[in-house]
Amino acid sequence: MDELKEQRILEFVLQNAVRGDPQSVVDNIDQYCRHKEWAMNVGDEKERQTMCRVVEERAPSIALELGTYCGYSAVRIAKLLKPGARLLTIEMNPDNAAVAKQIIEFAGVQNTVQVLEGSSADIIPNLKEKYQVDTLDFVFLDHWKDRYIVDTKLLEECCLLRTGSVLLADNVVYPGIPDFLEYVRFCGRYDCTNYPSHVQYMNKEDALEKAVFKGYI
Numbered sequence: 001m002d003e004l005k006e007q008r009i010l011e012f013v014l015q016n017a018v019r020g021d022p023q024s025v026v027d028n029i030d031q032y033c034r035h036k037e038w039a040m041n042v043g044d045e046k047e048r049q050t051m052c053r054v055v056e057e058r059a060p061s062i063a064l065e066l067g068t069y070c071g072y073s074a075v076r077i078a079k080l081l082k083p084g085a086r087l088l089t090i091e092m093n094p095d096n097a098a099v100a101k102q103i104i105e106f107a108g109v110q111n112t113v114q115v116l117e118g119s120s121a122d123i124i125p126n127l128k129e130k131y132q133v134d135t136l137d138f139v140f141l142d143h144w145k146d147r148y149i150v151d152t153k154l155l156e157e158c159c160l161l162r163t164g165s166v167l168l169a170d171n172v173v174y175p176g177i178p179d180f181l182e183y184v185r186f187c188g189r190y191d192c193t194n195y196p197s198h199v200q201y202m203n204k205e206d207a208l209e210k211a212v213f214k215g216y217i
C-alpha cells in the first residue's frame, strides 16, 4: 500500500527534529510542508499571529481541539499551556490519529495532550463523564467545515462552555465556514473577532474567528 503523505511527514520529523523539543518538531513540519508537500496544518503564520496570543491570553486549564490531523497544532498549543493544563484533541481518521500520537510523543508533550480517536459527535457528549471535563476554557475548531456549527451547538447543549470560554476557528474564509460564522456572530451568545491571515504555506486569503461565549442567554 502507498505510504500516506502524513506518514512521510512523520518520517521527516523523526529523522530531522530533536526528540523532546516541540519547537523543532513544528519547525520541521513547516519546512516539509512548505518545500516538499503541502498539508493542512494550521501553519506558522496563523499560529504566530493569532493562536499563540489567544491561547496565552486565555491561559486555559482544559482545552479541546477538533481535528488533530498530524498533531501540529496540538504540539503548538501544548507548548503554550501552563503546568498542569491539558489538551484533549479529537481525530476521526485512524491513520492521522496514529501519526499524531507519534509526533506528540516525539515532541515530548504526551503528558499534556490526549488524542481521542473517533467522531466529535460521539466524543463531545462523553467529555464530562469519561474525560473528567467540567467546562472547556478553549476550543480550537479545525476539522470539517460542515461540523463547526453542529459541534458548537453540541458543546452548548452538553453545558461544556462557560462565560468566557473561547472558541477559535480556522479556515473561516478558505475553505470558508459561512453557517458557523453567521451563527456565532448573530445568535447573541458570543463576542466575535476576525483575524485575517492566509492559507498555510500559500498566499491565499484565510482567517481565524475568535468567539468568546457570553453565557446561556
Ligand SMILES: Cc1ncccc1-c1cc(O)c2nc[nH]c(=O)c2c1
Pocket (backbone or CB within 6 Å): 040, 041, 042, 067, 142, 143, 144, 145, 170, 171, 174, 175, 199, 200
Ligand atoms: C485542503 C485545503 N485545500 C486548500 C486550501 C485549504 C485547505 C484546508 C486548510 C485547512 O487548514 C484545513 N483545516 C482543517 N480541515 C480541512 O479540511 C482543511 C482544508
Ligand SMILES: [Mg+2]
Pocket (backbone or CB within 6 Å): 040, 041, 042, 142, 170, 171
Ligand atoms: Mg485548518
